[in-house]
Amino acid sequence: MIDITPIIFYLAALIAIGSAVMVVVAHNTIYNLLFLIITFIATAVLWLLLHADFLALAMLFINVGALAVLFMLTIMLLDLHKIKRVKTNWLYTAIAGGCTSILAIMFIIIASTQKLRHAKHISNEIRSIGNVLYTHYFVTFELVGLLLLVAMLSAVILIKEEQ
Amino acid sequence: MLNMHAYFIVSSLLFALGFFGVIINRKNLISILLCIELMFLGVATNFIIYASIYGAVSAKIMALMIIVVTVAETAVGLAIVILIHKQQQHIDVTKLTRLKG
Numbered sequence: 411m412i413d414i415t416p417i418i419f420y421l422a423a424l425i426a427i428g429s430a431v432m433v434v435v436a437h438n439t440i441y442n443l444l445f446l447i448i449t450f451i452a453t454a455v456l457w458l459l460l461h462a463d464f465l466a467l468a469m470l471f472i473n474v475g476a477l478a479v480l481f482m483l484t485i486m487l488l489d490l491h492k493i494k495r496v497k498t499n500w501l502y503t504a505i506a507g508g509c510t511s512i513l514a515i516m517f518i519i520i521a522s523t524q525k526l527r528h529a530k531h532i533s534n535e536i537r538s539i540g541n542v543l544y545t546h547y548f549v550t551f552e553l554v555g556l557l558l559l560v561a562m563l564s565a566v567i568l569i570k571e572e573q
Numbered sequence: 574m575l576n577m578h579a580y581f582i583v584s585s586l587l588f589a590l591g592f593f594g595v596i597i598n599r600k601n602l603i604s605i606l607l608c609i610e611l612m613f614l615g616v617a618t619n620f621i622i623y624a625s626i627y628g629a630v631s632a633k634i635m636a637l638m639i640i641v642v643t644v645a646e647t648a649v650g651l652a653i654v655i656l657i658h659k660q661q662q663h664i665d666v667t668k669l670t671r672l673k674g
Contacts, residue, residue, distance in 0.1 A: 423583045430587055430611055434594035442607050449587070453614055456583065460625040465636055469617070472640055477610070477647055484651045485603060488658045506596040510589045517585035522578050539637070542630045550634075554641050561645035565652040 419459055426452035443481050450474050464536045580622045588615030602657070602664040606650050613643045 429448040436442050450473045457466035543551055591611030598604045617639045624632035658664050 419579065423579070426583060427586050427590075430590045433607060433611060434590055434597070439601055439603050439607075442604050446607050446610060449611065449614065453587070453618060456580065456618065457621050460580065460621050462621045462624065462633060462636075465621065465633055465640075468637070469640055472644060473610075477644060480647060480651060481603065481607070484654060487655065488603075488664065489662075503597050506593055510593040510596070513592065514585050514589035517588070518578075518582050522581070535633075538630050539633055543634055543637075547631075547634050550638065554638055557645050558641065561648045565648045568649075568652040568656050 415459060418455065422452045422455040422459070425449075426456065439485055440482075443478060443485065447474055447478050450478075462535065464539065577622065577626060581619070584615045584618035584622060586615075587618060588612050591615060599666055602654050602666055603651075605666070606647065606654070609650075610643065610647070613639055 426449050429445040429452065432445040433442050433449065436445060450470065454466040454470045457469065588611075591608045591614075594608030594611065595605055598608060617636045620632045620636040620639065623629065624636070654664055657669065661669070
């Protein structure tokens with residue numbers, strides 16, 4: 411019996427990183443969005459490999475189902491053809507790339523110095539999340555609900571036509 | 574068994590790529606929002622990895638909160654983008670200089 415987990419992992423990681431690169435470098439905004447959706451799906455596969463089944467599905471529903479559609483509608487509403495590509499300043503790009511590489515290498519070094527392995531498999535993820543979310547994190551839960559309400563109201567008020 | 578460090582490399586690269594995109598993209602406001610999404614995704618993945626290593630449910634709840642905050646941020650951000658486009662007929666970050674900052 412061959413363990414296919416590494417194959418799935420490397421495939422998903424490659425797709426996620428590749429599409430993330432395309433999100434950054436693609437010229438057309440709609441292509442950026444489509445590559446971001448691919449990144450979301452590949453990352454959901456990674457989360458499934460980490461035994462976060464419920465969160466992976468919730469992330470797919472929310473990010474791909476709601477967020478991407480919201481972006482798509484906005485891009486369709488606005489007339490983005492007037493935006494021309496800015497001439498790349500290679501000096502700034504090189505500086506930004508250097509800083510970002512240092513950041514990434516720092517993260518990786520910090521993570522590599524720890525001893526890591528999978529914990530024992532949690533049998534029922536939704537039950538364990540619910541048990542903690544509705545008891546210890548009840549205030550956080552309510553505050554996040556309030557945050558969503560405020561975000562919705564502010565979006566409506568910002569867009570509303572002046573009378 | 575797969576080495577857990579590989580997951581960390583993926584999440585760090587996701588965050589760093591989003592950061593890089595925010596820095597170099599000085600034209601299109603929507604692309605900047607998309608790159609911020611990428612950064613949020615990297616951070617949430619980091620939380621999930623730690624939840625898997627230590628069996629900590631709190632980390633998963635933090636990841637859930639990150640997803641919710643992402644959605645709220647995007648709703649308000651896109652509303653602001655539409656407002657800017659309505660007032661100035663463009664969403665070019667370099668031309669938004671009415672405050673003379």
